[in-house]
């Protein structure tokens with residue numbers, strides 16, 4: 600997560616796995632990202648030049664879940680510049696391409712209700728947010744991928 604330079608607020612909003620506390624740990628985690636990216640679940644780092652600015656993933660498929668869950672974080676100094684939207688759209692297109700090949704037509708996420716930026720971003724891209732059935736204070740987000748799929752595979 601230091602790859603995208605989290606502060607305490609970002610870390611409390613985004614903790615899908617252990618966060619990176621030091622440069623050494625970050626390098627290790629980035630290697631893990633590269634390793635995990637070769638599995639069923641895609642993990643992406645977005646760069647501007649050589650600077651890693653955005654992190655995003657789809658996960659769940661490798662554990663056997665039918666619907667992938669999306670996660671995203673943008674380097675703090677780079678937030679509010681459209682990168683979160685760009686990475687989220689990349690993840691949606693990736694999930695839609697998988698749906699074209701037979702994967703689920705739904706993409707999911709969970710987000711804290713207080714995380715206004717993320718909530719606005721997800722809603723603007725068409726996610727339907729409802730109170731999470733098991734996690735208080737969080738929304739469960741569901742996106743119908745059909746409009747993002749190729750016409751020939753929509754059904």
Ligand SMILES: CC(C)(COP(=O)(O)OP(=O)(O)OC[C@H]1O[C@@H](n2cnc3c(N)ncnc32)[C@H](O)[C@@H]1OP(=O)(O)O)[C@@H](O)C(=O)NCCC(=O)NCCS
Pocket residue numbers: 609612613671672673674677678679680681682683684685709710711714715716717719720723
């Ligand atoms: C949530 C996050 C990924 C958004 O990325 P970003 O690059 O800052 O967002 P963008 O610049 O692409 O903006 C996308 C949308 O977010 C919303 N948004 C952005 N900044 C906002 C702000 N200050 N207040 C409210 N909404 C805001 C808007 O809807 C915006 O769309 P618009 O530009 O058409 O108005 C980023 O803030 C982040 O990394 N936060 C910490 C980690 C996190 O919370 N991840 C999500 C966990 S579910």
